Amino acid sequence: TSRVQFATEGGGQWAVWDRYLLLDGKRAYHIGNICNTCAFFFERMDGANDRAEIEETAADLMTGLASISDSAALRVGEGLPADEYSVSLFDVVPTIVRPAAANDYFREEQIELWGVESFYGVPHYPKVAYYRGQDQALDDNSLLFEFLVPLVADNWLDKGTVERYSRDLQEGKHPTAVALSVLDIKGPSDASIEHWCLTHYILDGHHKLFAAAERACPVRLLSFLSVSNGISTREQIERFAKSTADITGLRNC
Numbered sequence: 001t002s003r004v005q006f007a008t009e010g011g012g013q014w015a016v017w018d019r020y021l022l023l024d025g026k027r028a029y030h031i032g033n034i035c036n037t038c039a040f041f042f043e044r045m046d047g048a049n050d051r052a053e054i055e056e057t058a059a060d061l062m063t064g065l066a067s068i069s070d071s072a073a074l075r076v077g078e079g080l081p082a083d084e085y086s087v088s089l090f091d092v093v094p095t096i097v098r099p100a101a102a103n104d105y106f107r108e109e110q111i112e113l114w115g116v117e118s119f120y121g122v123p124h125y126p127k128v129a130y131y132r133g134q135d136q137a138l139d140d141n142s143l144l145f146e147f148l149v150p151l152v153a154d155n156w157l158d159k160g161t162v163e164r165y166s167r168d169l170q171e172g173k174h175p176t177a178v179a180l181s182v183l184d185i186k187g188p189s190d191a192s193i194e195h196w197c198l199t200h201y202i203l204d205g206h207h208k209l210f211a212a213a214e215r216a217c218p219v220r221l222l223s224f225l226s227v228s229n230g231i232s233t234r235e236q237i238e239r240f241a242k243s244t245a246d247i248t249g250l251r252n253c
Contacts, residue, residue, distance in 0.1 A: 002081045003052045004028075004180055004203060006229045019229070021180070021201055023047045028151060029201065031182065036231050037189040039114045040197040041106070044128040048151045053178075053204035054079045061204060064174030064220055065089060073222055076178055086225040086237055089176075091218035094131035094148055094209055103132065105145060113195060114188060129154055131213060133200075138243045144196045148179065148221075152206045165211035169219065176220040177205020182230035183237055196232075196240065198225075 003024055011017035014034070021029040026047030032040060060072035067073070068089045077085070097103050106124040117124060126149075133146030168175055179200035187194035200223055202209060212219035227234055 002079055004201075005081050006083075006226070008034075020045075023050065023052060023151060029149065031199070031201075032184055032231070034231065036186055038186065039110055039117070039124070040184050040186045040195060041124045041126070042130075042147070042149055042199060043124075043126050044149075048128070048153075051152055051204055051206065058204075061176045061178065061222075065176045065222060066174075068222070076222065077224060080180060080224055081226075083229065084227040086227060086241060088223050088225070088241070090221060090223070091174075092133040092146070092148070092221050093216060093218045094133060094213045096129060096131055096154070096210075096213045098129050099125055099127070105132065105147070109143075109145065109195070113191065113193060131209060133198075136244070138196060138240070141192050142194050142196055144198060144240070144244070147197065147199045148202055148209060149199055150202045150206050150209070154206070154210050157207055157210055161207040162211045162214070165208045166215055169208075169212055169215055169217040174220045175205070175208045176222055177208050178203045179221055179223045181223045181225040183225060183240060184231040185236060186231065196236075198240070 005022040028047035030043040057072040131148035
């Protein structure tokens with residue numbers, strides 16, 4: 001009964017090739033393919049037009065969660081697609097990215113590793129402004145990139161609500177956003193470098209995220225990382241969790 005679902009579609013000789021995130025049965029995002037040597041991408045589709053909040057948790061998330069054992073976190077989990085999840089609660093300082101801007105992953109880091117897409121000859125266009133979190137090197141060959149991708153475009157946001165959350169963040173409060181996340185590990189077959197692309201699809205908390213980006217303040221994020229819907233193994237997800245444990249502490253603005 002979840003409003004959000006994962007879906008796949010075949011292509012060519014592949015029974016499963018493309019992956020999608022659905023909202024209310026419609027495709028909200030194309031979240032890449034199953035090929036681990038193909039470039040990572042996400043692309044907004046027509047179905048990305050609404051939040052996926054759980055009304056019973058709105059007040060708790062507005063105040064902010066302190067633990068993943070909070071009853072509100074459990075209620076959020078009950079509203080997600082049936083799956084196994086790695087759940088985490090952490091603070092992130094989001095940086096807004098406009099497509100083709102200097103900090104756009106698809107213009108910079110992706111081209112450095114894969115080059116320009118051969119057919120179109122231009123960087124990938126995600127059709128949405130998104131956010132970047134904290135990138136880091138996991139080891140000499142593995143680079144972690146963190147993305148926060150909205151279901152609602154920032155030009156749809158209410159200015160007054162953004163300003164209210166901006167004040168809350170400055171006062172040291174911890175309003176919490178919610179994300180359904182996937183980890184895609186990608187790297188060209190002729191290169192030793194892998195990009196560990198952690199993508200948080202924001203279900204609730206778009207105003208909080210935008211306010212944090214404007215203020216360069218940390219916003220709290222409750223992430224449900226799907227074990228079965230990313231291009232990663234359970235062991236790789238466990239390795240990721242251990243590698244990032246020391247940077248995901250809770251902080252005040």
